[in-house]
Amino acid sequence: MTSGMLERARWAARAFARYDKASVDRIVAAVARAGADNATRYAEWAVRETGFGVAEHKALKNVACSTGLVEEYAGHDYVSPRTDPAQKIVSIPRPAGVVFALTPSTNPVATVYFKILLALMTRNAIVISPHPMAKECCADAARTLAAAAAEAGAPDGVIQVIEEPKLPLIESMMADPRVDVIVATGGTPVVRAAYRSGNPALGVGPGNVPVFVDRTADLESAARLIVDSKAFDNSILCTNESVLIAEDAVADRLVSLMRGAHLLSPADRDRVREAVFPGGRFDTRFVGKDATWIAQQAGVRVPPGTRVLLAPIDRPMPEEPLAHEKLCPVLALLRVPSARAGIDAARAVLRISGAGHSAAIHSTDSRTIMEYGAAVPVLRVSVNSGNSLGGSGVHTNLPISMTIGTGYVGGSSAGENLQPGNLVNWTKLAYHVDAPFGDFAGLDPWSPPDGPVPRYPEPSNARTAPASPAAPAPQADVLREEIRRLILEELASLVRS
Amino acid sequence: MLDYGLFTFADKDEVLEKSSAYWNPGKTQFWIDSGVPLVIDRREGYFLYDVSGKRLIDVHLNGGTYNLGHRNPEVVAALKQAMDHFDIGNHHFPSLARTALAEALIETGPEGLSKVIYASGGGEAIDIALKTARHATGKRKIVSIVKAYHGHTGLAVGTGDERFSRLFLSERPEEFVHVPFNDLAGMEEALRGRDVAAVIMETIPATYGFPLPAPGYLESVKRLCETYDALYIADEVQTGLMRTGELWGITKHGIRPDILVTGKGISGGLYPIAAVLVSERCAGWLTEDGFAHMATFGGGELGCFAAMKTLEICNRPETRSIVHHASDVIGRGLERIRDDNPGWFTGIRQNGLIFGLEFDHPEGAKFVMRQLYDNGVWAIFSTLDPRVLQYKPGILIDPVLTEELLDRTAVAIARAAKEAGK
Structure with missing residues (x-):
């Protein structure tokens, strides 16, 4: 039952590509608002449907990926032409058109919000293909945002969702020439399929995040940040720490400061390894489950309030299952004698998987931090920050993103955190270097819609005069202030709950 | 060499020659004389290809038969699947596919219609509608509009313009009253005697060039029908199936017809089938004598599959x-x-994707049709008003093809103006 979705999306994209900045801002604000209003409801729904993660953390991500995202990009303009008199170049934005977006089971609704808002900021139509495990919450969320978009004047069909995602259907849609770009977040097979499709694709690989703590680190802070990050949403973000690499000189003290993390004895470590990686393969039952449940399953007793299981390992090699990506709050712990050895260990972890993704370091030695960044094959390193919310831009000034570009080293064409700019090209009007440059002041090729898009097909002899243009949007700075206030309110209420 | 396996022709000339000799000399010659020497070969989506390879965007679509495009892949798949198990079926017995389609039609049809009668084509379906109305009312007279067209079969041809009935000595003015379109006084005059079984109306008269009913006209006709105890038959063969932006054009007028006729596009252009949807009041004969109207091919089960998929899309x-x-x-x-x-392109009649384009010349649409053909678009003039071009883009058309179509149309209309001396 999906034939017609892409045609409908093409019509919506065609109409949307002519909208002016004020109209786009109004739609984006309304959709973000709808997303934030339902952040908690969908967070709970996602946990219920997938069994993954922590509802209050998901709610936080949902807010970050709705009103938070709009705040982040409030000063950006992907709609108006830009004039550069010095270079004698005018740049006119050209939206991709139809974005086909695959969203994962791990961060289902946050990714739906994120990709929809990126598409809307850049005047694209989007078709969401949710992971089958999370299809109900994602479809409902997409419908809620679609209704808000329509209410705010977006073209009909600008947001659509596949209600019954099945592999043959998804593969045929990915290969359809009516798709302009695929944005794939998910496992390696999905990403590979996106690249194979023949359509332009922004696909991102998996993570396997090493975090290095050297002798110069603020251990109190590092311990707290690592535990919070590892426990956040039960490690379901692909940016969660996987292997903690600690310099010998400070390792014991670091571990002792990691409140909420339980250091497993070698025997218990073996029990957890056997439970989480039976036969050496990760058991997906453990995705996004909390630490005490995992311990229980492994037959290990842990103190109440345990949020992270700390599993000592002695070699960062593929044959050590605990050195692989673990989307659950089990953190491998590796001791190293020196910073040099720590960097090598981080490289070894990323040879297993996660190249191009992210790493973290806790250190006050700029030289070590620089060497780590230069040597470790990732495209973002969180410094003195938890990586779950650091790599994804919530606790750092990286772009807020649910889609982490892993670059060429990670088999991806995208090397940055996916951001609105990835979904728009720019047509350049380039003058001859000696020709006088034109006067483009006040020129805007776009305009607000003159009523609902499309207008209802009344017979031509009964057609009423076109409605007056929609009311002008509030001033940008007023809007920005309003959004800021709402986010603060929401974050405050989340903290209270 | 035109080689199609079962038959071959040396070239297009041979096709035209034999078409004239063995099939229909009048039609064959007409198109040659009209500058549209089209012999359709490949057909796909909204494109037709002449045997010469010339590509045409089809905005005639045989009155909506190809609404979903030529050989729509989903309808083709449904039909192919059906052919592994079904054939036309036996028209005497209760049938799987006929029952399923009837239920689907009633569920999605205008309120108040409860049973479906099948035909093998639109003309027969109109005959069924008229016979049904006569049975239900016990009256014989049928009112239609001047320049109407509802098909060429026995009763249907009587409702239409004499262009198609007189040649066959088939006009019957005593039974078939024609009143001018958009003339409520004329309509009331025809109904006042309370001896009319039904008024039959295309929601927008296609062959007349899609003149639009004046706002409120159809609604008033329906009220007059109620006042004078005549039934209202909505001929939705060309205006139905989402063409106007709603499944049935008549519902945009808020009218609940007593009988609704669908054909052409309902088969997806792959297997002939037509259907009549009737209200409970009209359905009496199906109980009284279920064998009263029979057709071996009416409601052929393969057609039901094609129609169910088409309706769903x-x-x-x-x-x-x-x-x-x-x-x-x-x-x-x-x-x-x-x-x-x-001064040349003087008017646009539009309801959804139904367009009648008016040109200021008695045969203006023929000039435009010819120029469109030269410029890669196939659209046909209105037989009963050749000033007007019928222009029906497909209901699944995409934006890129739309822009190409408009570009080609602009060129053709401007060239036709010169040719017509405008």
């Missing part, structure tokens, strides 16, 4: 959205072309 929210977008964009595009051709 037409009913998708996506399809409705595409029609709304496309009618908005094409409507505005044609308005621009009209503004560029004052």
